Amino acid sequence: MKRFTSYIVLLAVLLTVVFACKVPETLAYSTIDGYIININMAESRIEVEDYRGYVRVLNIAPGAVLLIDDTPAALNDFRIGMEVYAHYLGNSLTRLESWSTENPGYIPPGGKVRTGIIKSIDRNQLILQLTTGKEEIYYTSPATIVLKDGLNVPLSTLYEGDRVRLYFDERDTSVVSRISIQGDSVRIKGLYKGTLYSQNSMGSSILLKDVEVFQNGTWRELKNILHIAYNRDVPIYYGGQKISPNNLKYYNGKTVYIAVKDFFGKEGAEQMVVKSLYESTFSEKIEEVNWYASAFELKNKRNIDFSEGTIFVKNNRLVDSYALAPGQDAFVVADGRGAKALASVVYIYNQDINNSNIGQYWLYAGKLDMVIDNKIVLSDFFILNQNEWESFDDEKELYFDNDTFIFDLENMERISNEEFITGNYAVDEDSSYARRQGLKSWYAYAYTDGDRVVAIALKKNMDSLLRQRVTLGTIQTLEDDALVGKTVILRDARDWSSRNEKWMEKGLPVRMRVEKSLLIKDDRMISWDELKPGDDLYCIRDDFECIFLLVK
Amino acid sequence: MIKKVTAFILAAVVLFTSPLHAFAAPAGFEGGVHNEYQYQELVFITGEPRIFSGELKITENIRSGTDKITYKYTLTDKDATEKTKLSRTVTFETEYTAKDDKGQTIGRTVLTRFSERIDIGGDRYELEDYQFSKSDVIDNRPASDFYSGNFEARKYYSINRGEGEVIVTISGGNVGYENFWGSTETQIINYYITYQRKVSDEEGETQNVSWEGTVRAEVSDSMTKRLVYSENEASLSSFYGGYVRTTNRELVSKYEYDLPRIRDNMPDKKQRVRDSIKLSESMVPKVERLPVPKFRDVMGHWAEEYISKLYSLDVFDESQNFFAPEAPMTRVEFTKGVIRACDIRTSMDDDTQRKSARRRREPPEESPFKDVSVDDINYQYVKQGLEKNIITGVSKDFFMPNASLTRAEAVTILMRALGFTSRAPNPGYYTSFSDDEKIPNWARDAVYVAREIGIIQGDSYNRFNPDKVMTRAEASAMLVRFLEFLERDLQRDYRENIILFN
Incomplete structure (x- = not known):
């Protein structure tokens, strides 16, 4: 009996709870679905016709929730x-919802923008470091438009360390529709070393004394006193520790290393390291890199630590420590004592024809075996692989088109496709016609994008490729010499040594004649006039004679 | 001759402030830069780039809805071996039409006066006609004005009175913003130059010389205000140090040209010169010391710098010894903070000017909110915030001024002040925060945009935490980040991101 009573009580309680919950809900509001047929703004009233055709006039209650597309x-x-869908109590409307948007979540094309520095490039994957320091991964597609200095360029132009703006057409996509690459202003103008003398009270400029510039593989005198602008966002490190710009004045008298950029004709500091102990410099190959331990080992077995403050320079751009790779040749300025050393500056020499693994540019040399419509065949050809000519006892088919630059180095003129096809550039040397006429096939240097010839230079006799070497450098001056012709003088030059498998920096400027060379810039052949001081070059030269010159 | 850029503001009768002050806009449409001392620009009329520098006088006359500005240049090419002189006077008049219902202003600029004469060696180039048309739209948002304009022009020069003609067709656009913390205007100007001239050679035979060239000038005038900490050098002082507000103004310019190679004053038909020249000038910074904060409870706090900055700027005007950084920020304090930090004019300022008699005749003011009385010391901030659409009440009649501020509310107030909520996608989207479902509908647009422009980031779990109450320290950090956005992020976007990428 007792148990029965308790069941009854429990049931009663349950029923009470259920009804107590349900009753107010059913009484709370009524709902209506339908169309607005009239709106009276003055009296805050609307008329809604429900789907069955009944019309209800509702007054908008104070504090009513009105939503369109949430x-x-x-x-x-x-x-x-x-x-509309509405809640109402009596004639008082408490909630009104409607829908209007045709394209939910739509943004205009290019409506999402990300600005930052390219941290790494791997085919179609870009890792972008945002201004906030956060890293994000984005992808390019064949339809991605690439602009540099406002001009449409191939994606292979992109370097690690480039500052870019990525534009997206959809809110939640990671596929970039357009990339805008900052022009040459992203390149560092120089690496300076000097004694910190003072800073202005507003913390916007510093004065350095006994300033030296890193040039041709060593520090060279630049100026007695140099005034450099800097802003408070410039990272300053001392012994691997970040220091506040407010505290920079406590380091007056110390040596500083500064990466400097040009800002509208004025020099501005981009990154600064204050020397804490003693300087050692190395020009060596990096054997191993350990990012977890923030250290690398040079080929001379010297271990060097690096920090977030280390200035890494590659392709004349400031890069991240992740740009380091075993096998690279670098100039390292280390700060330390005894066996301990912390890198202040790591200047990576390496440069390739391709800026990243997006590019598929190659340089071929070989004998023209056949030239037919849009196609050439090179026999016994050579290909420039890792800065050395590699020979192939084979034939190579390459394709050309109306946009291919074909240059006759003997007559020093650009020739048309028809002239190339109909001319005696590739002949059957065994034919009686060729023998009668004394014709021989010509040789060619072809700069290609994959199998497509971008530019081809033709000459009657083959050069000795063994004598040729790859040289990197920056144009210091251009001279039209009355005696030798058009020349280029390079600073910060380095030659590839096959024996050492290493970039060997030149202590002196390198002078080359570019009268008979294939000059390439931005995927087209250019003339000597279009070269400018400051251009970075990748060249193949036979001593004084430049054979191939690529403006990077 | 003292070479000096003189700016006269002849605003004798300023009834209403013009919506666009000319204090950070490049002079004229020539791509030139200047500081207090000298002006310089590139002149291409001979087919070769020449840097002319010298004196620029700017006379500005601001009247109700009209802005009249006259530029008078007297320049020479200091590198030239021959005698050179450029004299130019141009007056532009801009009429502003306010579209109050849309919070926008339309500006129309016309050229009312021009004269120009360039002497280079024995040649004189005289401006015969100058057609010019320009129009801007200015979006007046509470914390900043954003504007964009286009212009088209054509200049006709005669060479030595009938020897030839140079026609310069100009087409360009400008973008800019202006707020208390900074203003930048960047112009991109394209010039297409055609040159035709009859030249007699030594044998007396007349020859027609002609060439075409293009020049693209990108010029930016930018002013920013920054807060710099200055330590007190003396130890025995009542304070450790304080903030200095510096006003920096810098003009930068980049000219890219494609011109014929000129040899012996004759253009080489086969060769072109393509290059660029950069110019820059900066003004001497103006410095202003700010009050020194002396709170007893903020030293060593992670937000000490932010709190001190805001106190120095009078954003927080507490005179107490304790700031209570970990206490919750209230809705009304944050509203007041935003209005003061952005120097948004409140009607209190107006009221103190037009006093007494007239006000007595007016009916007594009624508060829009039942819980904020007109006598409340923060009433004007609430009223102004409501009028400028920075804030809304929690309901029609209540503002709940002393309720704790949530992150969603703070971000919404800041984005409304910037007027950026209209940049959100069409409704019906999710933000990329992992707690997106917790973001209230009214805050979604603001939260989305604030993340896009880098004002906020997710926590380590990528959460936004919209309902989290903000402490006074957290609110201070967010406000300082907002001021940095007005001062630095906008400058970078309007200057570096345009000029260095194009």
Whole structure:
């Protein structure tokens, strides 16, 4: 009996709870679905015709929730004819919802933008470091438009360390629709070393004394006193520790290393390291890199630590420590004592024809075996692989088109496709016609994008490729010498040594004649006039004679 | 001759402030730069780039809805071996039409006066006609004005009175912003130059010389205000140090040209010169010391720098010894902070000017919110915030001024002040925060945009935490980040991101 009573009580309690919950809900509000057929703004009233055809006049209650596409709206945002869903109590409307957007979540093309520095490039994957320091991964597609200095360029132009703006056409996509690459202003103008003398009270400029510049593989005198602008966002490190710009004055008298950029003709500091102990410099190959331990080992077995403050320079751009790779040749300025050393500056010499693994540019040399419509065949050809000519006892088919630059180095003129095809550049040397005429096939240097010839230079006799070497450098001056012709003088030059498998820096400027060379810039052949001091070059030269010159 | 850029503001009768002050806009449409001392620009009329520098006088006359500005240049090419002189006077008049219902202003600029004469060696180039049309739209948002304009022009020069003609067709656009913390205007100007001239050679035979060239000038005038900490050198002082507000103004310019190679004053038909020249000038920074904060409870706090900065700027005007950084920020304090930090004019400022008699005749003011009385010391901030659409009440009649501020509310107030909520996608989207479902509908647009422009980031779990109450320290950090956005991020976007990428 007792148990029965307790069941009854429990049931009663349950029923009470159920009804107590349900009753207010059913009484709370009524709902209506339908169309707005009239809006009275003055009296805050709307008329809604439900789907069955009944019309209800509702007054907007104070504090009523009005939503269009889940976004708060005002009464005058609603229009006659809109479909609505409403809650009401009596004649008082408490919630009104409607829908209007045709394309939910739509942003205009290019409406999402990310600005930052390219940290790494791997085919179609870009890792971007945002201004906030955060890293994000994005992808390019064949349809991605690439602009540099406002001009459309191939994606292979992109370097690690480039500052870019990525534009997206959709809100939640990671596929970039357009990339805008900062022009040459992203390149560092120089690496300076000097004694910190003072800073102005506003913390916007510093004065350095006894300033030296890193040039031709060593520090060279630049100026007695140098005034450099810097802003408070410039990272400053001392012994691997970041220091506040407010505290920079406590380091006056110390040696500083500064990466400097040009900002509208004025020099501005981009990164600064204050020397804490003693300087050692190395020009060596990096044997191993350990990013977890923030250290690398040089070929001379010297271990060097690096920190977030280390200035890494590659392709004349400031890069991240992840740009380091075993096998690279570098100039290292280390700060330390005894066996301990912390890198202040790591200047990576390596440069390739391709800026990243996006590019598929190659340089071929060989004998023209056949030239037919849009196609050439090279026999016994050579290909420049890792800065050395590699020979192939084979034939190579390459394709050309109307946009290919074909240059006759003997007559020093650009020739048309028809002239190339119909001319005696590739002949059957065994034929009686060729023997009678004394014709021989010509040789060619072909700069290609994959199998497509971008530019081809033709000459009657083959050069000795063994004598040729790859040289990197920056144009210091251009001279049209009355005696030898058009020349280029390079600073910070380095030659590839096959024996050492290493970039060997030149202590002196390198002078080359470019009268008979294939000059390439931005995927086209250019003339000597279009070269400018400051251009970075990748060249193949036979001593004084430049054979191939690529403006990077 | 003292070479000096003189700016006269002849605003004798300023009834209403013009919506666009000319204090950070490049002079004229020549791509030139200047500082207090000298002006310089590139002149291409001979087919070769020449840097002319000298004196620029700017006379500005601001009247109700009209802005009249006159530039008078007297320049020479200091590198030239021959005698050179450029004299130019141009007056532009801009009429502003306010579209109050849209919070926008339309500006129309016309050229009312021009004269120009360039003497280079024995040649004189005289401006015969100058057609010019320009129009801007200015979006007046509470914390900043954003504007964009286009212009088209054509200049006709005669060479030595009938020897030839140079026609310069100009087409360009400008973008800019202006707020208390900075203003930048960047112009991109394209010039297409055609040159035709009859030249007699030594044998007396007349020869027609003609060439075409293009020049693209990108010029930016930028002013920013920064807060720099200055330590007190003396130890025995009542304070350790304080903030200095510096006003920096810098003009930069980049000219890219494609011109014929000129040899012996004759253009080489086969060769072109393509290059670029950069110019820059900066003004001497103006410095202003700010009050020194002396709170007893903020030293060593992670937000000490932010709190001190805001106190120095009078954003927080507490005179107490304790700031209570970990206490919750209230809705009204944050509203007041935003209005003061952005120097948004409140009607209190107006009221103190037009006093007494007239006000007595007006009916007594009624507060829009039942819980904020007109006598409340923060009433004007709430009223102004509501009028400028920076804030709304929690309901029609209540603002709940002393309720704790949530992150969603703070971000919404800041984005409304910037007027950026309209940059959000069409409704019906999710933000990329992992707690997106917790973001209230009214805050979604603001949260989305604030993340896009880098004002906020997710926590380590990529959460936004919209309902989290903000402490006074956290609110201070967010406000300082907002001021940095107005001062630095906008400058970078309007200057570096345009000029260095194009």
